[in-house]
Amino acid sequence: MSLSHNPLTRHRRETGSAVAAVVQWFVQPHDYEWMTEFQNSHPSGKIIRIIVALSMINISGMSFMSLFADGGPSGTAATILTLSLCTTNIVIAALWLVRPFPGRLGVVTFAIYADVGVAAALSVLDLRNALLGCVLFAVIGAFVTFFLSPRWVVAHLVFTSAVALTFTTALYIRGEVDTITLLVQADVVLLGIMSVPVTTHIFLSTLSADARSSVLDPLTGLLNRRGLDAALEDLWIQGRSEGQCAAIVVVDIDNFKAVNDIHGHDEGDAVICRVAERLTSHVVRYGVLGRTGGEEYLAAVVTSRLHIDALIHGIRRALHSEGDAIPVTVSVGAAILYAESALWTSSSDTLGTASRVADSMMYEAKAAGGNRVVTTLI
Template sequence: MNSTSHRTGGPAGAMRAWFTEPFDYRWMADFLNSRPAGKLIRWVMACLTLNYGVLAMVSLFSADASRSPVAVAWKACLVVSVVAVSAAWITRPFPGRLGVVAFAVFADLGTASSLLINPLVDALLTCALFAMIGTFCTFCVSPRWLVAHLMFAVACTVVAAAATYSSGGVDTASVIFRTNVVLLAIAGVPLVSHLLITLLTDDARSSFLDPLTGLLNRRGLDAAIGDVWPRGREKDRCSAAVMIDIDRFKSVNDLYGHEEGDAVIRRVADRLRAHMGQYGVIGRTGGEEYVAVVSTSRLHIDALVHGVRRALRDPEDTVAVTVSVGAAIVLADSPAWAENTDIDLVTRATRVADSMMYEAKAAGGNRIATTEL
């Protein structure tokens, strides 16, 4: 969702934009897995999940609990399942789209099944467990999956409220009061929270992005490099700073106009993202200048750098352009790692890559110049 979609089209337009916005599951997983706090979050999720199993066992000792073979067997299955899922939260990285959606569905269905075998007097209280799932969905799934969860949770709560009322053990006012409190907790809070978080996140992320290409701007690049650069210290890996500049770009604007020039800049950005994006971060730091900071194996780094020109070339382009590329490569066993802090080293590598790019440009352009630090 672009930053203006929240402010145009009125409330209905804003809600529609929010609902249809794609959710970047990969970015979320990479972000959490690259930070120490991500491990803490996985431990918290493991503990909360394990608590479901504890509740299932405790409910067996309730005076009104069903002790039929089916109920006991199902609760045993729930306990085994939550132990396995808790172990996965601890031992595995934070999951991507399939994992987080599967967990939300598992938690929803497990909670709903508990309503069928727990005492009726506890039905509305059991529905409060949907609040924890809603909190997870607020941060970890798309708006569409959140709405699906909320519809399911609200439906279960309404059915539980109707069953409680039909039992005759609770007066009408009490049922309405309890149902409303539960609905506010399981639906109102997650929905408002997701809307607010989406708004804040979009505006925060847009401040790190180049509006023309969607690549990182200089500020975003500086913030993201710290997650990529240290990987080069690992065995059989290396890091590289790569500068890419479109040759004679002024003539493109002069001959074809600025609109076509913008199209060229976007096209180069898209192809750079496709070629190098999975190995690091890419930014646009000038009019026709791009920077990539990547980490990959020593065998692959040369192919990645020297494949830039081929990745950007397409005979069917209406405006054919060439690029000059400069790269500074830091091997895993390079003494530069010990001689500099990570920040100093990436700054040094970027400056060297910039110098190499200008060498390539001075030699006539459409060239690649590399060096090792």
Template sequence: MNSPGGSRNALVRWFLQPFDYAWMADFQNSRPTGRLIRWVMAVLTLNYGALAVVSLFSVDTSRSVVAIVWKAVMLVMVVVVAAAWITRPFPGRFGVVAFAVFADLGTASALLINPIADAILTCALFAVIGTFCTFFLSPRWLVAHLLFAVACTVAAAVATHGGADVDIASLIFRTNVVLLAIAGVPLTSHLLVTVLTEDARSSFLDPLTGLLNRRGLDADVDDVWLLGRDQDRCVAVLVVDIDRFKSINDRYGHEEGDAVIVRVAERLGSHLGEYGVLARTGGEEYLAVVSTSRLHIDALIHGVRRALRDSADSVSVTVSIGAAIVYWDSALWDQDVDIVTRATRVADSMMYEAKAAGGDRVVKSVL
């Protein structure tokens, strides 16, 4: 059973967790569904403007100059924002935060100029904004939105009670339903999305090194191949295996063996990470898929051994490296073959050749 302290710590971790706005924007802009989401946001934004127009025809609405001018201004801003959703890429941190703040303040202003009888119903619009915050904003911004929405709803309930002849039980019921929709649902959804996201990400990662595992590599590797082809760059698969790793475990123990695996992973990441994806695919085996220029590819591959070497290491290791290189003008690009699978098999075969020759070397093949 989880202790209250454990639940509290989990809640604190959720609240303080970093949110990668840049990754979110890149993800949305690289997927066909990203454009669909932007169209949905544009339609929802325009609907807010339509509601402002419809409210002008309500019998009890304020028709003061200030109210009419403000609704006209809001209508213009809504059209501009909706157009931005359609014509611009999915925004980064500033854009999504600015949109949430704009929507919150716009909804709050509607409470001030719409009929008091519609105040509680108007607060339900905060639920739509909360859904946006759930998926595209950090927990801290979500909580800020929820506090603002709850405060506005409570204020609307108090104003309704004081300005209209309304049954108190009915008012409490309606207010509670709206509060559940605007606060309970987004908060619960964000917690659930966070848990599912963490579980999903962890299923793609090797728990010891933090590198991708085989499943994670399969999910990310296509992007490297497509980038190489689109930009006329070379793509290479590298299989790296630590030489005589069993003797390290036998001599120094499994704890030191794990430390060696982690150290090699970190240095491989530093050397290869910016050029592609890297995974731990076996006990002491790593696989990298990289994309770079023809002039640089050989230096990158042969530089692996040098990147892993440090005279200060308590346990010195060497590696056997097999590499399969696909140049940008290779005929394989135009053939109906699984290039990734073929290159991986060749690189794996080259690694075993390097190991059979005594290790601590690179054996490569051009496809």
């Protein structure tokens, strides 16, 4: 039997791959900034904030009612703790309703408070009620799963499982519940706490990575055509609403085929990446940049009327360096819209029109010998 078809070898390889996938999931960076921007720019963000606020109010209501229930908090200290948590929860719920979706510090602080707060509220209940109440950690787990990093997901699971196991151990020591029933109850609680966050977070991380890679050029890391289509529309709306000038700029490396023929494709790829990096440094503060073809890039910029010409004509200088082992030049074409341009309102496809005009300007620059910038107002 060949090694590749050996079931034992295949099992080890699959196990190793699974372990590697889990490790990769655990150490991957979490883009809190993107998450915050997304939630604050989409209607779903407001819905989520309302749901979180209502959940906090609901938990406050349950905690308050527990003061009058059998097995609820007893004694002055327990009552004060419960009322304090109820009040704090209401304040936090109000903040979720009136403030934008928080960034990294905000979501991490909220998750820690939620875990510790629920644990504190449960600690003053009858042990059987406390163990049952641990299912609330699953609600917090949903928040942690969607908005925090894998490290915080694991921290949440470790803490909440420890709390549930502490209540389970205390019940076992007291002998208030028969062992089999206690084990079943603990297993149900732990299953609810642990199963959904890990599997869901791994799935969402994979889905998110695939979604992002689908809009990025694998060689340069710039947006591809699909990514540009999504980003350009938002930028165009921004430019029009702010009354600024906007431009579509097409940049094409001159005589790039000769670079590949003389120096090889690896060096050609290096040139493409170098141009991408320098273009990014030059224009990304003012808009978006993508790679639309082999050696072609497209940028959309929004800036002031005084600055836009200098920005476009500065591209050639930004891409040139005396120390380049393989020096290249570029042809640049740009279609510029001033704030008063009639095209903002006279065309339903302003963006498409500007892109086509910029492309034709680039070909005009190339036909004139390259290494130049050709612009036009539209």
